[in-house]
Amino acid sequence: MITVAGTVASSLPARTAFAYLSAFEHTSEWDPGTAVMDKLTEGPVAVGHRYHAEALFRDKRQPIEYEVIELFDNHIKLRGEHRNLVAFDSIDVRSLSSGSEVLYTAQFSINWPYKLLQPFLKPQFMKLRDPALNGLRQKLESL
Template sequence: MITVSGSVKSDLSPERAFAYLSQFEHTSEWDPGTPVVEKRSQGPVAVGHRYHAEAEFRGKRNPIEYEVIELEGNHIKLRGENKSVTAFDSIDVKPDGTGCEVTYTAEFAVKGPAKILQPFLKPAFNSLRDPALNGLKQKLQSLT
């Protein structure tokens, strides 16, 4: 499994930041590696809620279907899957002074014949981290 993680700080309250980030369809507003995210479920976010996304990786757009598998307090975890990868995306928001700290973690398990290349793909997956964190920081700042 390849893990990519990072944190950003924001002046938003933890509750406000999580209310925004737990609506996974907002991901396309701050993560350039995920330009399309569409809700497939109705109502408030809950375990079992589904999303369709298109992830951009190495110049190609790949569809991936996500489902919320954990939702508790200021923590959400989604499982995404397509023919090439199984992904687990977690967002955790905790208080930090008068604002909050957001930690975003993405775990990837490569499937199929490319699985043998998984150790060599870590740098490519790591290259997704900084643009996503920068976008996240900027978006949260715009919400203050």
């Protein structure tokens, strides 16, 4: 499994930051690696909520279907499926005296036969980290 993770500090209260980030359809507003993110389930975010994404990977749009699999306190975890991989995206927000801190973790499990290429693909996934964290930081500060 390939894991990409990082933290972002924000002056926003944890509750405000989490309310924005748990509405996963906003991902394309801050993650340059997500070209499209559409909400497929109406109503407030809950376990079972579904999203359609088009992620940019190696200059190609890749469709991924996401589902919320965990949601509590200031934590959300989604499972995404693509024909070549399974992704798990987690967002955890904690309160700080000066605002909040967001921990974003994305884990990718490559499906067979592409699993053999995982060591070569890892650097490509790692390249997604910094632009996403920078976009997240900028978006939270603009709210």
